[in-house]
Amino acid sequence: MAYLPSFILSDESKERFSKVFSLSQTVAHYGWLPFVLYLGWAHTANRPNLFSLLSPLPSV
């Protein structure tokens, strides 16, 4: 007996899925670190500016 999958996808929707998947991967690749920096920035009392966030020198 041939095994029927529980959901059948057409080629177009398969392609759309893989497109969405690779797009979300790209977003996570380039967006992860800015997201961490944003979270930290939003929770820090003195809201450091972008330059002082990225520079290794003391910014006081």
Place this chain on the structure above:
Amino acid sequence: MSSTAPLPLGDFSKIPTIPGVSPMTESQQKESFWSSNPIFSYLNNVYNNIHSHRQSLSLTNPGTIENLNKEVSRDVLVGQYFFTGLRADLNKAFSMNPAFQTSHTLSLGSANLPSYAFSALFANDNMFIQGNVDNELSVSGRLNYGWDKNNITKATLQFSQGQPSMCQLEQDYQGSDFSLNFKSLNPSISSKGVFSGVAVGSILQSVTPQFSLGLETIFSRGQAGMPADAAVSYVTRYVAPKQDWIFSGQLQANGALVASFWRKVAENVEAGLETSLQAGMAPIADPVIGTPIGIQPIIEGATTLGCKYEYRQSVFRGSLDSTGKVSCFLERKILPTLSVLFCGEIDHFKQESKLGCGLQFETAGSEELLMLQQGLDPNGNPLQAPVQM
């Protein structure tokens, strides 16, 4: 007999009962149908008995399988800390609570460290998030989220140019006397409903307050069409009543036996011993022609002995192993904001040596932290106790 009072038909509490005999017990009357029917109340009773018995054993949480031999392999031995070449870490802290810190790492002449890496971490009471990017634009990220004090969800991501990305999802549950962990690496389900990727489930259960036993099962399938692989490993851990020594052992599915022993020698001295035995197969070569004529089972073993000295301003780790390697790692804080790292390794059997030197700067991103690093409180008065000298 008055005709005005209506018959109390819908109110069962008004039904006259013989004193002392009630259709339901006191606890059954209070609870809902699901907990008061005879079958479930019996099961509840059994569960409560087992639970109270477990409570009476005074077991504690055994920790996670991931941290089974943490004291030896991560704290005492040099291995994790070792690097070669030159490196500089520039850490900049913006806030302590919640913790927010960025870090720049520069490295020269190292085989595995990238020449430049930037990382940021943010942590508050129930979340930890960290990201790291290097000069080849490889990004790795880690997110831990604690739902309550027992449940932690962890995600690890890794993206690099020209390589398949990696994603690991993990769920940790820490009960009163056991720990459960489920994780899966690159999970995917094909349209035929076939799972591919790696799935790991593990449990560690305290048997006595000191002794715990556990097991870990791994199921993996590389591609949807390939046959799957499954394996079971067994682990055990014993913590001495005074917590001054710890033994842990693992029997891994690939035939490796790893045992480790940790001991607190003095107030600031710890020693660790790790032994691994690996059973495997090796080809036998024909002594004349040199072509393989068969295989034979072999057992390989390696032992590492290490120690860690922790002083007020420096940490020293040294280790010696049975393959002829002597290595050391020294970390010394010469200023509150500057520490020096040195590590070296000599392989006596292969006549090789490796050397690493590093500097670690701590800078502040806010006024308050700058004062704290110099041992002052925000108003410029000296602190009572020196902060992390």
